[in-house]
Amino acid sequence: MALKKSCRIPGLSSDQLMTKLREFREMIEEGLSKLPLSKKSSELFDPIRYVLTLGGKRMRPILTLIACDLFGGKPEQALDAAIGIELFHNFSLVHDDIMDKAPLRRNQATVHERWNQNSAILSGDAMLILAYQQIAKVPQGKIPSILELFNQTALQVCEGQQLDMNFESSNQVSIAQYLGMIELKTAVLLAACLKIGAVVGDASEQDAERIYQFGKNMGLAFQLQDDILDVYSESHLFGKQKGGDIISNKKTFLLLKAMELSQRMPYKQEELMQWVHAPEFDPEAKVQAITGIYDYFQIRALAQTKLETYYHKALALLDEIEVAPEKKEILQTLTASLILREV
């Protein structure tokens, strides 16, 4: 994960932070490569191997290792749980991609495209079970609490995906409902990654709850940044089509805010809704026109403000955690690099 110099906070040197993050990432890659994916059932496990080698930032499992380390635990002790979380995340991507009919993930063919839909359903199921197999390896006394949090989170992620699908066919989605959806679909998993690492690292209950709330706010900010980058990113590093959300009428914070604000300005509302409902259109023209409407209502700045509210709330929660300030630097830096990603 590349860190920008501007995100540095004094303390550990930037090099030391980078080294630590690289070490954590290598631990994750090694852990993933050692998974017992039988060669016998290749039809079942080949798609899993494929998905796990598509890459990705490994943000979630790295957060688990960081949280364990933060409270004085050995990151190795949290590795199984971290791998379990990465498996869970990838399971959810494989099944979501079927549901969303997505042809590409990280610029490569999705499992249901490369194999077929049945393969994607079944190897996704197997990945979810493998996730539990890893979670079950945490120190025995901690299994009940970690399993409870993991189960609760996994169910919330399903609820989030269901809401996301419901929103596609609804014309009545409020900003509050959208924020509730991304909390379930994205934020609680980041929160759980951190809390699970904290539990393995013997954090106090209070601190475990603080880091959970930190993660939730960080996750909300992260998703809002994703919404912004989809429209305003100049680079296409993260493998998505620019304006993809606009083209597919995805009800992001930006679109919902524009719909809300244009209610008071009928001709802008009409322009927006004409593009949204257009059965046929030139994609570039649609992206340009809707971006123009966003600019008119200063939607980007509004999204940025909302993002910063969550970001600062997250930082305040991190501040409250009762460990030495210099130990928090890695999390501050990583959060900054994730949320203040350059446009």
Added chain:
Amino acid sequence: MALKKSCRIPGLSSDQLMTKLREFREMIEEGLSKLPLSKKSSELFDPIRYVLTLGGKRMRPILTLIACDLFGGKPEQALDAAIGIELFHNFSLVHDDIMDKAPLRRNQATVHERWNQNSAILSGDAMLILAYQQIAKVPQGKIPSILELFNQTALQVCEGQQLDMNFESSNQVSIAQYLGMIELKTAVLLAACLKIGAVVGDASEQDAERIYQFGKNMGLAFQLQDDILDVYSESHLFGKQKGGDIISNKKTFLLLKAMELSQRMPYKQEELMQWVHAPEFDPEAKVQAITGIYDYFQIRALAQTKLETYYHKALALLDEIEVAPEKKEILQTLTASLILREV
């Protein structure tokens, strides 16, 4: 579950056995009805409620309660695990039905037919997570061993489903491969149901392993009986089309055995393969013709012999279990009623 008088083995009266089974079944139904299925996410949980009220024999969770009781445990202690297993079984049915494009399950519309495919994928996922939520409620000291067995079994069931799908497009399936597939897809889950109940009931390791092997053999016999009943059942009590396997060219023990034996009789082989490969056919005529070929090769008796080998192996393993013989009666009676189901 109706017990036939002929299956009775001396000891407890038939009425007492029936009462016990009815009590266990009521415990399961009550446990299922108390599941925390949020009313909020109705799109996610409605399909789950629907599937769980379609009925079914509840054979798997009842086996868990019986096994716990067998070793002197209180069946209530195994109830959470039993409910978890029933949820897992139903998850696998919902996803298998998508993969098999099945329109009906227990004479009712399948989830992907009644709702849609995305609903079936996502509510299936949620059911798998709910299964783990129940499994996590077993007495704390027993979580690691039960979770390990459950995870292993769940993965084997996926492997079994994968093999079952592979077999559809393969012309080279041996009887041994078929038996390996049904062991994974069906038998190990019955085995695990019993072993999990045994672990909750504090069985010795040896006895827990014996009841596991008992369940596996029982499961193999059960599946062979299913194959036989599909062709030879006069009643349609279990909600399947008579000869459905023949119509869909399902590679059951019967078809594979007929293919094997007809190799030495080219004109019979030709007749069989013509029906199998016929792009269009009258379903009744196909069922009648292939049943005729089965009869010619005495396939039913061969399947019955194989079934009885597993059945007697199961009973021998049950004999070895170190509990008072009268405690085993319920399992003997239930097994007999399941495996010697009337045609």
